Amino acid sequence: MIEVHNLTFSYEKNKQILHGLTFSVFSGEIFGFLGPNGSGKSTTQKILTGILQGYGGEVHLFNQVLDNKSKELYEKIGVLFEFPYLYTNLSALDNLNYFASFYPPEQRRDVYELLEVLEFKKDYIKKPVSSYSKGMRQRVSMARALINNPQFLFLDEPTSGLDPTGAVLFRDIIGQEREKGTTIFLTTHNMMDADLLCDRVAFIADGEIKAVDAPKKLKEKNSNHEVEIDYLYQRKRSTITLEMQELKAGIPFAHDEIISIHSKEPTLEDIFIQYIGRGLS
Amino acid sequence: MRHGFLSLLRKDFKLMLSSKFLLLVFGSLILYSCYINFFYANLDQDIYPVYLYDPLGTESEVSSDVIQVSSISELQTVCADGYSVGIDVSGGEPEIVMITSKIESIDRYRAAYALMLLSSDDSSMAEIVGENNREMKNRREITCEFLFFELAAVGFLGLASTLFKEKQMGVIRVHGIIPISKTAFILSKLILFLLVDLLFACLITIINLGFFDGISVLPDVLLQSGILSMIMVLVGFFCAVRLPDFKQFSLLYLVLAIFISTPVFLAGQTGIDWVWINYHPMYHLFMGMKNAYFATPSVRIVYYIVSAVAIMLLFLIVYRALIREMAKEG
Numbered sequence: 314m315i316e317v318h319n320l321t322f323s324y325e326k327n328k329q330i331l332h333g334l335t336f337s338v339f340s341g342e343i344f345g346f347l348g349p350n351g352s353g354k355s356t357t358q359k360i361l362t363g364i365l366q367g368y369g370g371e372v373h374l375f376n377q378v379l380d381n382k383s384k385e386l387y388e389k390i391g392v393l394f395e396f397p398y399l400y401t402n403l404s405a406l407d408n409l410n411y412f413a414s415f416y417p418p419e420q421r422r423d424v425y426e427l428l429e430v431l432e433f434k435k436d437y438i439k440k441p442v443s444s445y446s447k448g449m450r451q452r453v454s455m456a457r458a459l460i461n462n463p464q465f466l467f468l469d470e471p472t473s474g475l476d477p478t479g480a481v482l483f484r485d486i487i488g489q490e491r492e493k494g495t496t497i498f499l500t501t502h503n504m505m506d507a508d509l510l511c512d513r514v515a516f517i518a519d520g521e522i523k524a525v526d527a528p529k530k531l532k533e534k535n536s537n538h539e540v541e542i543d544y545l546y547q548r549k550r551s552t553i554t555l556e557m558q559e560l561k562a563g564i565p566f567a568h569d570e571i572i573s574i575h576s577k578e579p580t581l582e583d584i585f586i587q588y589i590g591r592g593l594s
Numbered sequence: 595m596r597h598g599f600l601s602l603l604r605k606d607f608k609l610m611l612s613s614k615f616l617l618l619v620f621g622s623l624i625l626y627s628c629y630i631n632f633f634y635a636n637l638d639q640d641i642y643p644v645y646l647y648d649p650l651g652t653e654s655e656v657s658s659d660v661i662q663v664s665s666i667s668e669l670q671t672v673c674a675d676g677y678s679v680g681i682d683v684s685g686g687e688p689e690i691v692m693i694t695s696k697i698e699s700i701d702r703y704r705a706a707y708a709l710m711l712l713s714s715d716d717s718s719m720a721e722i723v724g725e726n727n728r729e730m731k732n733r734r735e736i737t738c739e740f741l742f743f744e745l746a747a748v749g750f751l752g753l754a755s756t757l758f759k760e761k762q763m764g765v766i767r768v769h770g771i772i773p774i775s776k777t778a779f780i781l782s783k784l785i786l787f788l789l790v791d792l793l794f795a796c797l798i799t800i801i802n803l804g805f806f807d808g809i810s811v812l813p814d815v816l817l818q819s820g821i822l823s824m825i826m827v828l829v830g831f832f833c834a835v836r837l838p839d840f841k842q843f844s845l846l847y848l849v850l851a852i853f854i855s856t857p858v859f860l861a862g863q864t865g866i867d868w869v870w871i872n873y874h875p876m877y878h879l880f881m882g883m884k885n886a887y888f889a890t891p892s893v894r895i896v897y898y899i900v901s902a903v904a905i906m907l908l909f910l911i912v913y914r915a916l917i918r919e920m921a922k923e924g
Contacts, residue, residue, distance in 0.1 A: 359921060362770070362771050363770075364767070364921050365921050366917075382775075384773040385773075386773075387771060387772055387773035392768075392771045394767070394768070398763060398765050398767065398768050399763065399765065400605070400609075400760075400763060401763055402608070402609065402612045402759075403605075411601055412768070412772060414598060414601035415601065415772045415773050415774050416773065
């Protein structure tokens with residue numbers, strides 16, 4: 314779906330932002346793009362959406378060289394920006410009808426239905442966006458990204474500004490899009506989103522890709538294969554760490570009751586720090 | 595595509611309404627028309643009084659507008675106001691006595707007018723190039739000034755205010771990822787503001803010149819308004835896209851209004867004669883407008899070629915500035 318080969322970009326002379334990125338996004342997958350601030354995530358997304366020109370290397374989208382003048386390209390993609398960019402003097406309905414009008418009628422989704430899926434408060438549909446909370450604006454932004462039934466969805470921090478219920482809803486919607494066959498390029502700081510949603514993730518830092526793989530495989534590769542067991546023995550509570558191999562023949566120590574067994578598998582954030590040398594913030 | 599462009603036009607019109615731009619335009623029209631009709635049209639300044647000292651009676655065919663005086667000292671006294679013009683014929687030949695206005699061209703008009711009154715010879719009479727009475731001359735002059743100001747300053751400000759709103763809301767960059775061209779984004783604003791400006795030009799001309807006089811100059815007034823409007827809208831677009839906030843824009847607006855438009859009005863409406871003003875593009879646009887109002891339209895092909903090239907160049911500059919704005923960080 315996306316083929317990027319040796320992608321370079323500089324905003325100014327001697328200030329290279331991207332140093333030869335190479336990666337692919339396969340059809341129907343959710344590809345997470347993780348990196349700290351200033352790592353080149355947004356620049357990469359802007360290049361992929363045709364907003365930034367003047368890059369080096371090759372970018373293929375839908376098996377064609379990226380052409381930012383192609384109307385067809387923009388009919389096939391949907392973009393959710395980090396901030397909810399909307400006409401605040403217009404209502405959610407007017408905003409969505411306005412943006413929908415640029416797509417072929419047979420491709421457009423029903424605005425009311427879409428807002429219902431996004432659990433948007435009905436009595437606000439015709440009120441100006443200026444009266445909405447951040448979460449409501451984010452819902453309208455998501456509706457705008459989905460209004461054209463995109464084949465490829467670019468999502469930049471989709472759950473930022475949402476309460477936990479909203480974040481769960483957004484993850485469900487992103488999951489549903491994947492089931493429909495939509496390919497998703499997810500840029501995020503949120504490791505939980507990446508871990509729960511992404512089929513593969515890329516770690517980017519200083520304009521270079523440090524690792525690309527499925528979150529599960531990354532965790533496996535970097536795991537020390539240990540478990541932590543919390544147990545009671547002779548009324549005394551203790552914790553022990555064992556190699557998983559040691560559990561093959563059963564629990565190898567005296568105990569009266571096992572309270573819990575936890576895998577000591579690293580989180581995606583641990584792996585990220587391991588590769589990049591620092592956290593996301 | 596056509597439907598998408600209509601959506602852009604509708605959205606821009608809504609933004610225009612919410613920014614109260616149309617209210618400002620309508621308010622200006624009422625204010626200008628009241629000023630023209632209740633004050634400026636009836637402004638009546640007497641023509642220069644001409645005094646003659648002719649002790650030998652040399653001048654036999656003198657206009658009845660000339661006032662005779664009996665001594666050279668009396669002539670000097672009456673001319674001390676800096677406005678009146680005196681003619682001393684005591685030496686046989688007419689000599690002009692007057693306090694200079696410090697503007698050479700005006701002094702020349704005063705002297706020429708005074709000498710014309712001495713002779714009944716038709717060959718020295720001023721050529722009549724139109725049939726404007728003083729009131730109609732005033733109306734054409736001030737309507738032209740107001741229209742020029744409205745298009746150059748108010749339209750420019752109106753476009754910037756709507757574009758700054760879009761910038762603040764961040765929606766400009768959304769247009770970078772939807773299937774509509776950047777050209778259409780610029781054109782929709784250009785067309786909308788052009789239509790409002792042309793409507794304003796139409797109304798102010800007909801209201802203040804009267805229906806028949808207004809209609810007779812309207813085609814050329816609309817042509818000149820169209821040129822000025824497109825240039826100013828594109829300049830406003832560029833400034834609004836490039837400048838970070840409305841405060842900086844307001845400063846630029848002041849500079850533009852005071853230091854650019856003022857010399858143009860001075861050179862175009864008074865006798866002030868500056869050679870350098872010929873290199874001022876706004877001066878030519880103003881004179882184009884003035885000529886249109888006085889029914890002596892400019893036929894200089896160079897003027898139209900330069901205007902067309904300027905509009906095309908500005909469009910390209912705006913296009914590039916828009917692409918840069920779309921790629922900016924959030």
